[in-house]
Amino acid sequence: MNPKNNNKVIIVSNRLPVKIERKEDGLVISPSEGGLATGLGSIYNAGNNIWVGWPGIIPQDEAEKAFITEELRALNLVPVFLTEEEILGYYEGFSNEVLWPICHYSPSYAVYDTDNWNTYVQVNEKFGQIVREYIDSEDTVWIHDYQLMLLPNVLRKQYEKLSIGYFQHIPFPPDEVFRSIPWRNELLLGILGADLTAFHTFNDAQHFLDACTHILNIPIRNNYLQIRGRSAYVEVYPMGIDFDKFNNLSKDAGVKERALEIKSYFKQRKIILSIDRLDYSKGIIQRIVAFEELLKNYPELRDQVVLYMLVVPSRDKVKQYKRLRDEIDRRVGNINSVYGSTDWTPIAYFYNSYPVEELSALYVAADVCLITSIRDGMNLVSKEYIASKEETSGVLVLSELAGASKELIDAVHVNPNSVDQISHALHFALHMSEEEKLNRMKANFDLVKKFNIHHWVEIFFARMKEIKIQQRKEFARKIQPENNDAISAGYHSAQKRIFFLDYDGTLIGFHNEADKATPTEEVYELLDTLKSDPNNTVVIISGRPHQTLEKWFGDRGYTLVGEHGVWKKLPGEEWRSKSNLSDRWKPSVKRIMNKIANRTAGSSVEEKEYSMAWHYRKVQSGLGRLRAQELMDSLRYLIPHHGLQLLYGDKVIEVKNSEVNKGKAASGLVEKLQPDFIFAMGDDATDEDMFHELPAEAVSVKVGSKKSAAKYYVDSQQDAIQLLHSIAGLVQKKS
Ligand SMILES: Nc1ncnc2c1ncn2[C@@H]1O[C@H](COP(=O)(O)OP(=O)(O)O[C@H]2O[C@H](CO)[C@@H](O)[C@H](O)[C@H]2O)[C@@H](O)[C@H]1O
Numbered sequence: 001m002n003p004k005n006n007n008k009v010i011i012v013s014n015r016l017p018v019k020i021e022r023k024e025d026g027l028v029i030s031p032s033e034g035g036l037a038t039g040l041g042s043i044y045n046a047g048n049n050i051w052v053g054w055p056g057i058i059p060q061d062e063a064e065k066a067f068i069t070e071e072l073r074a075l076n077l078v079p080v081f082l083t084e085e086e087i088l089g090y091y092e093g094f095s096n097e098v099l100w101p102i103c104h105y106s107p108s109y110a111v112y113d114t115d116n117w118n119t120y121v122q123v124n125e126k127f128g129q130i131v132r133e134y135i136d137s138e139d140t141v142w143i144h145d146y147q148l149m150l151l152p153n154v155l156r157k158q159y160e161k162l163s164i165g166y167f168q169h170i171p172f173p174p175d176e177v178f179r180s181i182p183w184r185n186e187l188l189l190g191i192l193g194a195d196l197t198a199f200h201t202f203n204d205a206q207h208f209l210d211a212c213t214h215i216l217n218i219p220i221r222n223n224y225l226q227i228r229g230r231s232a233y234v235e236v237y238p239m240g241i242d243f244d245k246f247n248n249l250s251k252d253a254g255v256k257e258r259a260l261e262i263k264s265y266f267k268q269r270k271i272i273l274s275i276d277r278l279d280y281s282k283g284i285i286q287r288i289v290a291f292e293e294l295l296k297n298y299p300e301l302r303d304q305v306v307l308y309m310l311v312v313p314s315r316d317k318v319k320q321y322k323r324l325r326d327e328i329d330r331r332v333g334n335i336n337s338v339y340g341s342t343d344w345t346p347i348a349y350f351y352n353s354y355p356v357e358e359l360s361a362l363y364v365a366a367d368v369c370l371i372t373s374i375r376d377g378m379n380l381v382s383k384e385y386i387a388s389k390e391e392t393s394g395v396l397v398l399s400e401l402a403g404a405s406k407e408l409i410d411a412v413h414v415n416p417n418s419v420d421q422i423s424h425a426l427h428f429a430l431h432m433s434e435e436e437k438l439n440r441m442k443a444n445f446d447l448v449k450k451f452n453i454h455h456w457v458e459i460f461f462a463r464m465k466e467i468k469i470q471q472r473k474e475f476a477r478k479i480q481p482e483n484n485d486a487i488s489a490g491y492h493s494a495q496k497r498i499f500f501l502d503y504d505g506t507l508i509g510f511h512n513e514a515d516k517a518t519p520t521e522e523v524y525e526l527l528d529t530l531k532s533d534p535n536n537t538v539v540i541i542s543g544r545p546h547q548t549l550e551k552w553f554g555d556r557g558y559t560l561v562g563e564h565g566v567w568k569k570l571p572g573e574e575w576r577s578k579s580n581l582s583d584r585w586k587p588s589v590k591r592i593m594n595k596i597a598n599r600t601a602g603s604s605v606e607e608k609e610y611s612m613a614w615h616y617r618k619v620q621s622g623l624g625r626l627r628a629q630e631l632m633d634s635l636r637y638l639i640p641h642h643g644l645q646l647l648y649g650d651k652v653i654e655v656k657n658s659e660v661n662k663g664k665a666a667s668g669l670v671e672k673l674q675p676d677f678i679f680a681m682g683d684d685a686t687d688e689d690m691f692h693e694l695p696a697e698a699v700s701v702k703v704g705s706k707k708s709a710a711k712y713y714v715d716s717q718q719d720a721i722q723l724l725h726s727i728a729g730l731v732q733k734k735s
């Protein structure tokens with residue numbers, strides 16, 4: 001394993017895909033059977049690829065640590081050792097007492113503790129430190145699950161262009177539930193360090209995007225958003241299982257024999273099977289209650305069915321899990337004592353981890369597989385059951401609140417919060433005709449076969465590659481030091497220069513109150529420096545009313561262009577407006593805008609001489625976008641009749657005469673002054689007219705990496721100011 005080797009894949013997850021157990025004769029390392037481990041096995045075992053994660057054991061001493069590290073190295077695995085304190089705060093505390101309940105829509109189970117949060121931050125950093133020892137900038141890092149939400153950004157801070165993917169195996173809740181976490185901003189920004197973030201279902205992805213826009217206030221565009229000049233994509237990749245493994249096992253002679261043994265042990269009674277980790281999200285209690293309901297409502301089924309309930313031990317140090325275990329014991333005991341007989345135990349309950357061959361035999365033997373999750377990212381058991389039923393019949397009863405229900409639409413769906421529905425569904429499944437069982441199973445079977453774990457891995461990596469190519473194209477437009485040199489050369493060789501500078505979003509950042517976005521001393525100084533060279537013309541070109549520009553810049557000797565070009569003022573002259581513009585359309589547009597403003601708190605209508613704008617910067621996010629859409633739909637029919645243009649800017653909808661725009665205004669000045677160096681910078685849709693119309697040799701710069709006709713871009717408004725500083729530096733050098 002060569003730590004730094006180009007183009008490798010680094011998988012990172014909380015747990016490594018192996019189990020390490022301390023037995024009497026020493027440590028035993030064996031591969032884990034988990035779906036993820038099998039699916040990614042072909043990747044981390046290849047070439048210099050590696051998998052970084054917690055080995056699940058605390059070494060007794062340095063010698064044991066070294067031994068584990070060496071043993072794992074041979075398997076392409078890199079351990080992140082955690083102390084007892086770290087396990088408590090990061091894993092049991094923050095991951096499983098905050099993120100798990102919140103992401104499973106159970107905020108009442110969340111326990112917020114700042115120390116646990118701090119440990120979560122530290123451990124994510126610790127993972128980052130270890131991953132860094134192996135990273136080369138051409139590598140792809142694929143981070144898995146909620147325990148490592150901060151890691152994408154921990155790595156991004158150091159590696160701007162590294163390919164980073166994040167997959168969340170558990171659900172992502174609606175943004176208002178996620179907002180309950182005091183550190184939600186840090187968590188969202190942590191994930192957004194990834195280039196591709198994926199979830200099992202459309203709802204999860206949508207909730208995550210909503211959280212980014214409603215909590216972080218980052219605008220979203222379909223399935224991606226821009227963060228610090230980088231496009232981050234959010235997509236849906238439902239995870240599959242190792243289909244061949246489960247399908248082949250179900251046809252294995254040993255497994256089939258074991259399945260017959262299980263059947264005969266239960267005296268050919270119908271077997272309802274459930275398999276899950278001990279977890280309140282799996283709806284184990286609901287399932288037990290529903291099974292009792294079945295026995296109550298359909299007494300003829302007593303002695304005819306068995307609920308085979310296998311629960312794998314999990315997180316038993318966390319309070320809720322301990323309680324759940326006791327509750328299961330109590331309820332199972334009750335039912336078995338009330339309904340059971342010497343010959344029949346209604347619920348066969350096992351709290352244990354089984355080898356995959358035994359799971360397979362259970363899938364083959366089971367007449368019904370019952371999944372009652374009250375929330376589940378996907379639920380692999382449901383897919384494993386389907387893959388095991390090619391030769392035997394069975395029915396899958398599946399909670400509609402498990403991600404798998406979005407794909408396995410031919411299962412019998414139930415709402416797990418209704419014990420009636422579950423018990424009726426069980427009755428229905430137990431009496432289903434063979435033909436219906438086959439038809440339902442066949443449709444699900446084909447889907448599980450095609451969308452298997454290998455397919456999942458393939459499409460995820462293919463998408464990562466596409467995104468990198470896309471980002472490279474975007475990065476190529478970002479201003480680099482060598483562009484600065486070219487700008488400097490162009491500047492020095494020119495005799496007459498003109499600078500077109502947009503105001504809001506370019507010279508000044510956005511403010512909730514438009515009037516408060518006043519020019520800073522820094523901006524005045526910059527503009528004055530630029531203007532101090534008599535060969536330079538500084539033009540402030542803005543959508544703002546000319547009165548505002550007059551108030552802020554009237555006496556400073558710049559050229560001013562207001563209302564996108566309706567108004568113009570040359571240094572030392574008076575304001576002049578374009579003649580022959582009609583404003584007859586304004587009353588109708590104003591009426592429509594006022595109507596929307598009246599029912600949208602926080603929005604306002606701005607009337608200028610030849611344009612009208614509806615601002616919604618202070619409207620609750622989501623609602624603002626919805627009303628903007630509604631407003632545009634209402635305005636659309638007026639546009640062609642009056643020769644108007646509809647502009648959708650940053651939290652503003654503006655209507656103006658179409659013959660006026662910044663492009664025409666800028667071209668007019670270029671024609672008049674005949675400069676041999678043109679610089680133009682702006683951030684929104686109205687500046688695009690200017691980028692389009694200026695001559696090809698103009699240096700045009702967009703603020704933000706959105707699609708643009710500008711030659712270059714800078715990431716942010718702060719970077720725009722930095723760029724102006726470097727140009728102002730050229731002036732000082734000259735004088
Ligand atoms: N007693 C037992 N002995 C041995 N093996 C047992 C066992 N009980 C269960 N298993 C195995 O453990 C796995 C459990 O996977 P699940 O998807 O059902 O849930 P889990 O919550 O662990 O996974 C999280 O990740 C997966 C994958 O993304 C999501 O489907 C899920 O929603 C999310 O919570 C299955 O492969 C199953 O065979």
Ligand SMILES: O=P(O)(O)OC[C@H](O)CO
Pocket residue numbers: 014015145169170314315
């Ligand atoms: O046992 P845990 O806590 O590592 O959880 C395993 C689950 O698959 C988490 O998604």
